[in-house]
Amino acid sequence: MKKFKVAIIGAGIVGVAVARVLSMYENFDISIVEMEPDVGWGVSKANTSIIHPCHEEDPDRYPLRARLCREGNSIWRSWVKELDIPAKWPGELMVFYSSEEEREVRKYIWFAARNSVPGIRIIYRDELPSYEPNISPEAEGALYAPTAGTISPFEAVIAIAENATENGARLFADTKVLNIKVENYSIAGVETNRGFINADIVINAAGLYADHISHLAGVALDFFIKPRRGEYIVFDEDIDVKPTKILHTVPTSITKGVYAITTVHGNLMIGPTAEDLSTDVREDRATTESGFTYLLSEGRRLLKKLPPLSKIIRRFAGLRPEPPYGNWLIDVYTDPWGFINVAGIRSPGLTAAPAIARYVLELLVEKYDVNLVEKSGWIRYRKGIESIRNLSIERLDNLIKVDPSYGRIVCNCKAVSEAEIVKAADNIVKIGAKPTIDGIKFRTTAGFGKCQGSFCRWRIALLLSHKLGIPLHSVIVKRSAYGLGDIKFLLSRNQSEVERS
Amino acid sequence: MIEEKKEVVVIGAGPAGIAAAIRARQLGLETILIESRDVLGGIPLQCIHPGFGIHYFGEDLTGGEFIQRLIDKMHGIGVNYILNAYVHSIEIDSYIEKMVNVVTPNGVHKICTKTIIYAAGARERHLFELNIFGERPDGIYTAGEAQTIMDLYGVLPGENIVVIGSGDVGLIMARRFALEGANVRAVIEIMPYPGGLMRNIVQCLRDFNIPLYLGHAVTEIIGGRRVEAVRVAKVDEDMRPIKSTEFEIPCDTIVIAAGLTPNIDLLEKIGIAIDYRTKGPIVNELFETSIPGLFVAGNALVINDLVDYAAEQGEVAAEGAKIFVENDGIPTKSWKRIEPGRNVRFAIPHYISGERDVMLYARVQKPENDVYISIANLKIKMHNVRPAEMIRVKISTKIIAESRNTVIPVEVIPHEF
């Protein structure tokens, strides 16, 4: 049996899903190359977190998207259980406000039938409040889709990455791809800023940079990604406006509409906007005043009232990789042999990810004539870090007896204990990522609460400093250090400059 | 599970909490003090500048010196306390029985108590509470966080600093950065007047040639990995940025000193009545909240200027707890309501009985010169009043008795010649 060395570029939802699926077989030796210090910091981190029912996918224009979306929706139901990913399945309401919009909405009923999406139907004004008590009285009706869900997108990437690495995949974080090496029309490997990685197969799941990577391999030279920026507003969980269903406005040609959802963490989130940026602006994740105002007005349209603005705890923005004409570029090439594109995975990318992974496997098995051998002892299950937040005090008392650091609370707003933070740090190191305060935040929700880290960030930094044996100022927050140096750094530096001159 | 029975549980071992615990112990109450950090002292531990204790000890001490004295006094008297203790929940079982569930490294303590003095201080306003858009790079700190890492843990956050907010905390941090060799590019203040005391404008900004931009706001943060610049604009009378006045200040560190707000999530969860003016609880003269036997003191009650006020509020709350324990509740009184009037942003306590002398704490809305503060028949001449300077006035029982009304307005009246 030939063992293929596979290099997956990009540890976002698609990259790690592919890694998980490939790790089920003996045939693949998997490396994941990720330019950020940790997994899921690109497109996957900042999205609306919806598992779509897929009645919005046009089966004639986008048959692949429609099919993989639908399959993904099903596969997620078992993946969230296997991988302990926070998820809920409340169903969604596509809200309309006029008979024109209602006509538009009927098109999705037709798509639903074609895509085998169950349970879709229109609900009118008088029935609406029993589905969603928080619905705006302006709504005339809504298209109800019961199979919609929401997951925590960054926790999903982390969970899948942990499972993939436990099953043998290796992660090279903080590693940037400089070039793809092709020899004799075949993939030879990947050149990175940390060295050369041998590979027979390269799977390009590089999100916003997938076009760039594809071009490095000399493939799809006319394929360009346009970053589409989406802004979001997050409210504190301590409010009385929490939609029970996923609410959104009718999709336009550009977006799936604006959503108002109660996330798995209990926060009201409104977004996204949809603003196309030019191809050379790949890192502009700035929020804007106009985006903010727009989201507030859409929120007011969907909900009977918005919480007071003083309850906003975060505004953020993310970028989505928009491909030409909305078509995903999923292809297995023979010239160069071994290069695979999984590029331009715009919405419904999160929903379809597990299905995309299986599809990529199918394609490569066929094209590259692989005789799949299942890995005996493949580990299906992964457990997340147990949060003490919702535990009864009796259960918590027992946990503390086993490990006293469960009884030392580091993040007061979210009740995150020292034990969870230490476990998170261990998990980051275990998968091969670089420990950062943000990495701890995504694994424990410490710092996501009302104070946005003003109380606890230094406490988390102190823990990391002790655990990693590095000075406090060297702890990495997101991508750079917490401090410039020790308190006398500048005075000492200026001193030696004076001495030298 | 450890079960305990107490008469007073004090939550928070900062100046208000420690002073409350000391007084409660002196009054013979079974007291326990709960602190979530691994040290006693709270915020004053990291305040290396003087201005603490002028009233309380008659000396001008640094924050650290002040709180060490209180801690030593507490140790001397022998007050029970638990460190690394997080209040998980408070249950109000009945009028005189409350359950405080505390998580500690040696298990959960269920403390049954008659009274609670909540002194958990304030939290800082963060970036998303301001109208600032743009990127979210590394290099953004709140002023308190910067103070903790600099003056407790010896870390220098950055080199080219912009401070948002000209309250005393922001001014003091600007000076700290300048003294340690950093380049403080600007202090940005949205109001047309400084938020802090004039003496701090002199000794923190003018001494170091730090530019102060009054009537300006930061509109945008620019930077990918790390802060690279801020965009600043002049604001109009409605505090909205005037786009044509925008300019950029290159920097690598932003310190947000945009104010404090009482940290009372735990109390809001059990339904306490809040004053929208102070964002703290509505209280009577013993600092008892709308929940009988639940008292608040210090910055959790109202954002104080001086640590001395926080400490004395703690003592009053302890006295209140004593009365509550002795009488199984605060005896019924004909409470009079204190009402903020002309140019008074807030005044606490909200309810007074007239049976004891009361210290009133208030702030004005706008700066004014040559005024009177008027409370019932009491008129106090003031040279000037400023929002940054808390007004602290003793109202004697005599003054309250002289007032026939159930509502006593507190107002600022211009001096007429």
Add this chain to the structure above:
Amino acid sequence: MNSEEKELICIICPVGCSIKVNKTMDNISVKGALCNRGIEYARQEILDPRRIVMTVIRVKNGNLPVVSVKTSIPIPKKCIDKVLKLTALIEVEAPIEIGQAIAKDICGADLIATRRIEVKISKL
């Protein structure tokens, strides 16, 4: 006329009196101060401005890595830089008591500790 009039704000107490100081060759007149300390401050400010300086100094073997210090008396403003530069060069050994002199006779003042530091207990 050899006179210099300056307007300054007193920093001695929170009132912050606006003071007008008039300096001639043989006399300094102070107007606007509400108390004597303010008059004294204004005179000093115009002759040789002084400040109390607060900073931190690195600690060895302590339960915290820095100790807060202040100058025992106000020092000349022009000396502040020198004092701060010095603090970058020294390190103090724990334990440290409040009031302890960390460094003596710098620009006429001592650097006094304003925080108690205990010896660090290493966790085994």
